[in-house]
Amino acid sequence: MTITGCTLKDFAQILANLALYWGDERLAPLHHPTFIHEFGNTAYVIREDDTISGYLFGFLSQTEPVAYTHLIGVHPEHRRRGIGRQLYTHFIAYARSQGCIGIKAITSPGNSASIAFHRRLGMVLMGSPDVDGVPVVKDYAGPGKDRVVFYRSI
Numbered sequence: 001m002t003i004t005g006c007t008l009k010d011f012a013q014i015l016a017n018l019a020l021y022w023g024d025e026r027l028a029p030l031h032h033p034t035f036i037h038e039f040g041n042t043a044y045v046i047r048e049d050d051t052i053s054g055y056l057f058g059f060l061s062q063t064e065p066v067a068y069t070h071l072i073g074v075h076p077e078h079r080r081r082g083i084g085r086q087l088y089t090h091f092i093a094y095a096r097s098q099g100c101i102g103i104k105a106i107t108s109p110g111n112s113a114s115i116a117f118h119r120r121l122g123m124v125l126m127g128s129p130d131v132d133g134v135p136v137v138k139d140y141a142g143p144g145k146d147r148v149v150f151y152r153s154i
């Protein structure tokens, strides 16, 4: 499987199929075009024929030597085949080449698939257990908006 940079055509195809990757379109606002235009060197897709099997939009922090995964989505029919891991491996290799020493991502406490996936990638969950025992950083996204914060040295 080949990883390529996300083109505007790829981006349009992702936007047209958001519910496929995420179950609904609530995350549409997070698919900001800046990830293609300004952070295009860390926006990747894996394409199989006419299908985008998976994509990762990230960036390198400007305040610390850390890479940040903003979005990673894998087509439901292509999950559990190592596509998500491959996208992360590619991003980490680039981040290392740019001097980064860590990688970070966040998710909501209810996204158990994302938590399981990121744990398998060796990422640790920062913060303290919430009422369900999931480690979260309290108020990370504002008052009452706890988030699961993943981090791993690279």
Ligand SMILES: CC(C)(COP(=O)(O)OP(=O)(O)OC[C@H]1O[C@@H](n2cnc3c(N)ncnc32)[C@H](O)[C@@H]1OP(=O)(O)O)[C@@H](O)C(=O)NCCC(=O)NCCS
Pocket (backbone or CB within 6 Å): 021, 022, 054, 072, 073, 074, 075, 078, 079, 080, 081, 082, 083, 084, 085, 086, 105, 106, 107, 111, 112, 113, 114, 116, 117, 118, 120, 121
């Ligand atoms: C989370 C997601 C990106 C994983 O992608 P994927 O291509 O299926 O993951 P991979 O096949 O590369 O799996 C990597 C590891 O994570 C594990 N894993 C992946 N999904 C898992 C799940 N739902 N439950 C438990 N383990 C899981 C795999 O077993 C694998 O472990 P191993 O390599 O040690 O055997 C995908 O399920 C997805 O797109 N979900 C919807 C969007 C989403 O929630 N994205 C994350 C937002 S932060």
